[in-house]
Amino acid sequence: MFSLNSAIGNTPLIELKNLTGISNIRIYAKLEFLNPGGSVKDRMVSYILNEYEKSGKLQRGGVIVENTSGNTGAALAMLAVPKGYRVILTMPDKVSREKQETLKALGAEVIVCPTSASPGSPEHYVQKARDIASTTDNAVMLNQYDNRLNVEAHYNSTGPEIWNTLRGNIDYFVAAGSTGGTISGVGKFLKEMDPKIKVVMPDPIGSIYYEYFNTGTYSQESISTYQVEGIGEDHIAKCMDFSIVDSMMQFTDDMAFSATRLLARKEGIFAGGSSGANIWGCLELMNSLEHPANIVTILPDSGVKYLSKIFS
Numbered sequence: 001m002f003s004l005n006s007a008i009g010n011t012p013l014i015e016l017k018n019l020t021g022i023s024n025i026r027i028y029a030k031l032e033f034l035n036p037g038g039s040v041k042d043r044m045v046s047y048i049l050n051e052y053e054k055s056g057k058l059q060r061g062g063v064i065v066e067n068t069s070g071n072t073g074a075a076l077a078m079l080a081v082p083k084g085y086r087v088i089l090t091m092p093d094k095v096s097r098e099k100q101e102t103l104k105a106l107g108a109e110v111i112v113c114p115t116s117a118s119p120g121s122p123e124h125y126v127q128k129a130r131d132i133a134s135t136t137d138n139a140v141m142l143n144q145y146d147n148r149l150n151v152e153a154h155y156n157s158t159g160p161e162i163w164n165t166l167r168g169n170i171d172y173f174v175a176a177g178s179t180g181g182t183i184s185g186v187g188k189f190l191k192e193m194d195p196k197i198k199v200v201m202p203d204p205i206g207s208i209y210y211e212y213f214n215t216g217t218y219s220q221e222s223i224s225t226y227q228v229e230g231i232g233e234d235h236i237a238k239c240m241d242f243s244i245v246d247s248m249m250q251f252t253d254d255m256a257f258s259a260t261r262l263l264a265r266k267e268g269i270f271a272g273g274s275s276g277a278n279i280w281g282c283l284e285l286m287n288s289l290e291h292p293a294n295i296v297t298i299l300p301d302s303g304v305k306y307l308s309k310i311f312s
């Protein structure tokens with residue numbers, strides 16, 4: 001009670017009535033940008049820190065290392081620094097100055113690595129984090145891509161919150177993914193409660209997930225750059241559980257960013273590009289349905305960070 005941790009989760013679920021109009025389809029969006037760290041990642045970080053402390057993996061004066069420039073880094077700095085932990089975050093130098101400075105403002109140590117470093121080389125930001133963690137006393141990594149606790153965090157909080165708020169009246173859950181923690185945890189919980197619920201995953205063109213889901217493999221040629229941040233991947237995260245995904249769809253940056261702006265103008269919800277991607281997915285799904293349905297999605301973070309990229 002009264003702790004910052006207690007302010008995480010139980011985010012509002014809003015019905016997007018202007019986007020659906022008079023249709024018999026309802027779209028509900030969970031406002032994850034209202035978490036104190038500004039994103040859905042607060043849930044995972046809070047859960048993992050708690051589990052690490054309980055198990056003794058993280059001890060007084062411990063060091064937490066992670067490769068992240070974004071929402072996970074902010075959540076980690078916000079929750080771990082005030083507890084006396086040392087937080088070291090590695091990132092490529094393409095990350096904006098504002099993002100780097102935000103993490104420093106929260107007390108994290110930021111190590112900036114050359115974007116041009118090849119994966120696996122000591123200068124690459126992922127390798128750098130691993131090297132620091134393995135050579136620093138009392139250091140742990142969150143390891144968000146492969147850590148089952150990431151999925152568990154959403155299975156135990158986001159999923160039940162959605163189910164309880166709508167009293168189980170859910171037909172579809174729509175979410176893009178990167179680590180896959182959100183979609184896998186929420187999807188698993190909802191399907192256990194009602195196996196008829198379908199899980200739909202939008203994926204940016206340039207990510208490997210769509211091809212991997214449909215063919216069981218992927219080629220290097222399917223990897224390309226895209227502008228939407230925080231979703232899609234160039235490797236398969238262990239947290240990403242494709243067994244709970246029923247179908248996938250692919251979108252362009254333009255589709256995601258147009259939907260982000262539509263969400264702002266039609267519903268007054270100022271969210272980020274991955275939220276736009278999820279809304280695009282909901283609208284595509286809505287247009288393909290010929291029966292009434294309740295669709296639920298996630299709005300992972302706010303539009304503030306993307307003003308110049310999406311709204312200018």
Ligand code: PMP
Nearest residue numbers: 177178179180181182230274300
């Ligand atoms: N949107 C944003 C803005 C994110 O930062 C992330 C996490 N990378 C996601 C969506 C996807 O969440 P998850 O990692 O749980 O798949």
